[in-house]
Amino acid sequence: METNKRHSRLVPVCAMFAGASVLMSAMTISTKTVAVYDGAERKLVHTTANDPGIVARAAGLQLSADDDVFFTDDPADGFGVLQINRAFPVLISADGKAHMLQTTGGTVSSILADAGITLSPEDLVYPAADEPLTQGSDITVRRVEVRNEQVAESIPYESTTVNNPDLPYGQSRVAVAGQAGEKVTTFRVEYRDGEEYSRTSLSTEITRQPVTEVIEIGTGGVVEYNGNVYPYSRVIQMSATAYTTEHRKGARTASGTVARVGAVAVDKNVIPLGTRLFIRGSDGSFTYGVAVAEDTGSAIKGNKIDLYFNTYRECIQFGRQDVTVYVLK
Numbered sequence: 001m002e003t004n005k006r007h008s009r010l011v012p013v014c015a016m017f018a019g020a021s022v023l024m025s026a027m028t029i030s031t032k033t034v035a036v037y038d039g040a041e042r043k044l045v046h047t048t049a050n051d052p053g054i055v056a057r058a059a060g061l062q063l064s065a066d067d068d069v070f071f072t073d074d075p076a077d078g079f080g081v082l083q084i085n086r087a088f089p090v091l092i093s094a095d096g097k098a099h100m101l102q103t104t105g106g107t108v109s110s111i112l113a114d115a116g117i118t119l120s121p122e123d124l125v126y127p128a129a130d131e132p133l134t135q136g137s138d139i140t141v142r143r144v145e146v147r148n149e150q151v152a153e154s155i156p157y158e159s160t161t162v163n164n165p166d167l168p169y170g171q172s173r174v175a176v177a178g179q180a181g182e183k184v185t186t187f188r189v190e191y192r193d194g195e196e197y198s199r200t201s202l203s204t205e206i207t208r209q210p211v212t213e214v215i216e217i218g219t220g221g222v223v224e225y226n227g228n229v230y231p232y233s234r235v236i237q238m239s240a241t242a243y244t245t246e247h248r249k250g251a252r253t254a255s256g257t258v259a260r261v262g263a264v265a266v267d268k269n270v271i272p273l274g275t276r277l278f279i280r281g282s283d284g285s286f287t288y289g290v291a292v293a294e295d296t297g298s299a300i301k302g303n304k305i306d307l308y309f310n311t312y313r314e315c316i317q318f319g320r321q322d323v324t325v326y327v328l329k
Contacts (some may be wrong), residue, residue: 032075036061038084050075055082064104090133092117094141096193112141114259122146124192145191148202155181157210165233165329167218178213181206198305223278223326225287230278232326236270237282238303240323242315245308253295265295265306275327279307290328 036043036059043059052069059082063069066087073081085104092099094117101115109129112119119125122144127137157178167173181212185204190197219234245259253259255273263279271277271293279288290309300306305325309315 032078034075034080034082036082038083039086040089049255052082056084056201064102066104068104074136088135091138092141093138093148095143103133107131108139112139138255140173142192142259143194147189147191149187149189150184151181151187152184154157155183155206155208155210157181157213159213159215161215162215163219163234164216165220167216168221169218169232169235170221171218173216174213174219176211176214179211181210184206190206219327225278225289230290230326231329232278233329234327236325237323238304238305238323239320240279240305240307240318241299241320242309242318243297243306244310244312246311246314255294256292259295259308262289262290262291262307263294263302263308265297265308266293267301267304268293268296270303271305271327272324277321278326278328279305282324286321288323 017256019184031046031048034045034047034055036045036056038056038059038061043061045055045059047058049055049058052071052118056063056069057059063084068087069083070083071080071299073079074315075156079219087102087104090101090103090111092101092112094112099115099117101111103111103114106114107129108125108127108131109119111133112125112129118144119129124142124144124258126140126142127133133139157180159178160215161172162175181205183206186202188200188202190199219232221232223232251259253263254265257263264279266273266275273293273296275293277291279291280286291307295306295308297306305323307318309318
């Protein structure tokens, strides 16, 4: 009998310890209040869960795999704050390709890094790399390459002519062959996405000077008239008029000689006074013959010549004609 009493007494003690254990477990899994922020929306949730995803679903919210869900205030003390940043699509255009990325935001550079796209210091990014990206914005990357390029260009040579009295009139020859020169220009060239965007000249260097072409023009030769041969050094095409001193016998020329047939007036800057000439019509219709440049006239300038005739009538008949003047040696 004493033994049974002792066992029975043991039963209430065990029951007491069992009740205390249940109470402690209930205190361990106590309910917490969490404020859930989803954009501009706020919900309060009473939950025993500590997992952010479970708390969000307890608030009736559906999450995508790319959404960012985290506690900003630990609910361990009975009240917490859960923040949900929704992922949104961003179209990234770079290197000739389009990349679609889901992101919850950040700066443009961080989003590009997430996409595995690196930038060089010269590259252009729209929006700017340090700007935060908002929903509805896309990113464009333009690859920029700057390099110096050299371009060689030909420098055309000039050509000049010189008279050669030892070369027959009407003939010509190349005395010095012309040679093109060369210049090298250095440009700063900017390429955007592989296409030239701008070109700026930095410097130009002449690497080879051009050589001027020299062409000799024949002004020499001989002219024959009445069985005589007259060597000449050059030929001038001129416009001829006529003058006379028919009513002023003994009139003198600018050289002090008596005006007569064979004494002609010239521009002494073209043909020096005292020069012997042979004159005939450019069309070969007449020959004035041998003459000497002895006179001048106010109207005789440039390639003009005034031929002396004995009578006024001859002057009228001659009028004005084109002549070929041979400057005799």
